[in-house]
Amino acid sequence: MLKIHRAEDRPTKKASADMFTGDVFQDAVLVGEAPSRMRATNVTFNPGARTAWHQHPVGQTLWAVAGVGRVQVEGGAVQELRPGDTAIIPPNARHWHGAAPDRIFTHLAMSEIGEDGGGTEWFEKVSDADYS
Numbered sequence: 792m793l794k795i796h797r798a799e800d801r802p803t804k805k806a807s808a809d810m811f812t813g814d815v816f817q818d819a820v821l822v823g824e825a826p827s828r829m830r831a832t833n834v835t836f837n838p839g840a841r842t843a844w845h846q847h848p849v850g851q852t853l854w855a856v857a858g859v860g861r862v863q864v865e866g867g868a869v870q871e872l873r874p875g876d877t878a879i880i881p882p883n884a885r886h887w888h889g890a891a892p893d894r895i896f897t898h899l900a901m902s903e904i905g906e907d908g909g910g911t912e913w914f915e916k917v918s919d920a921d922y923s
């Protein structure tokens with residue numbers, strides 16, 4: 792049966808300061824019901840805001856919607872993201888994502904939870920040195 796979640800039933804949430812630096816806002820898109828393991832969230836970062844280091848059991852796909860963003864997988868270069876770009880992060884790869892220092896950034900974040908139900912694993916905050 793068709794199901795529609797109405798926008799007014801799911802207000803924007805402010806992301807936890809434990810896992811993010813700066814002001815970050817989350818709109819739930821999808822929490823898939825089994826057999827789906829899909830999770831999708833539209834995330835908006837204020838300038839300079841970013842996730843902490845973290846990893847996803849089945850990886851993550853980010854689709855840049857607006858503004859200018861940054862993403863880095865540990866050991867690689869910091870990459871810039873612009874609207875229409877898709878970033879594919881491998882399973883269990885430590886990484887972070889967020890806005891550029893002087894621009895807001897919005898991305899659609901899509902991932903699957905693990906077969907055992909495991910979700911995102913969080914680590915330390917991203918230092919200013921790593922961010923820059």
Ligand code: MN
Pocket residue numbers: 845847851880886887888
């Ligand atoms: Mn991620």
